[in-house]
Amino acid sequence: MTLLRVTNLSKSFDGVKAVDDVSFDLAAGQLLALIGPNGAGKSTCFNMVNGQLKPSSGSIRLDGVELVGRRPREIWRMGVGRTFQIAATFNSMTVIENVQMALVSRERRLFGLWKPSASWHADEAMALLEQVGMAEHAGRACGVLAYGDVKRVELAIALANRPKLLLMDEPTAGMAPGERNELMALTRRLVTGRKIGVLFTEHSMDVVFAHADKLIVLARGRLIAEGDAQTVRNDARVQEVYLGTGRSFTPRAALEDGVTL
Known part of the structure; x- marks a missing residue:
């Protein structure tokens, strides 16, 4: 079932088209990688889906509901979560407090906090931390965690x-x-069972080809290729403008069998 449908999406800045007539679909439970060289329009496209940028033209529909024109906060409340390239957590707060704040925000209670913080959705927060493998660090400040662990906390916050x-x-x-591969394998396990669609950008091609169900490739704002890993890897245009030649990538099956990159 189609969850996200992007149709004829374009964005111009001072007459320069950063994204030019891009269309793609994302199914529930699917991991879709949006890749391309620097300046391809990935971030622009990504930020239009999130509502941070307004398209010049085109449509973005989530479960058939138009997102264009809605504010990021409204889009978040419609069921669009996000993680960032630089992990966005409150360093001075504990791991569990970071997740609790996200849960309180979901319930729209940020302006009515009268209970001690330790009681705010503590059980649900701990359950999320268990799922991302961070329960034993619940009482630690996020600022002292290793970066990989912060990324796991951010995933719990998004969920x-x-x-x-x-x-x-x-x-x-x-x-x-x-x-990298542990985090993406964890993401797959968590989102597949929940039927969550994932749209992600990524510069590590080993991660992309190992974990994405489908790939879309942008170059100079235009969609030049889409399909599964094998289709995209063998596309002559992708090899020319992005991947180069002569490089091999480890498929997901090899990673599941314990092969390291």
């Missing part, structure tokens, strides 16, 4: 809103190869 669609902006940036 706290019970999203239909999760936008992940370079989710493995700054992580070691082993950590």
Whole structure:
């Protein structure tokens, strides 16, 4: 079932088209990678889906409901979660408090906090931390965590809103190869069962080809290729403008069998 449908999406800045007539679909439970070289229009496209930028033209529909013209906060409340290239957590707060704040926000109670903070959705927050493997760090400040662990906390925060669609902006940036694939494997396990669609940008091609169900490739604002990993990897235009030649990538099956990159 189609969850997200982007149709003829365009965005211009001072007459320069950063995104030019881009269309794609994302199904519930699917991981869709949006890739391309620097300046391809990935971030612009990504930020239009999130409501941070307004398209010059085109349509973005979530479960058939138009998102264009809505504010990011409204889009978040409609079931669109997001993680960021630089993890966005409150460093001085504990791990569980970060997740609790997301849960309180979901319930629209930010301006009516009268209970002690330790009681705010504590059980649900701990359940989310268990799912991302961070329960044992619940009482630690986020500011002292290793970066890979902060990324796991950010994933729990994003899931706290019970999203239909999760936008992940370079989710493995700054992580070691082993950590990158662990995080994306964890993401797949968590979103597949919930039927959450994932749209993510990523510069690590090993991660993309190992974990994406489908890829779309942009170059100079236009969609030049789409399909599964094999289709995109063998596309001559992709090889020319982005991947180069002569490089091999480890498929998901090999990673599941324990092969390291």
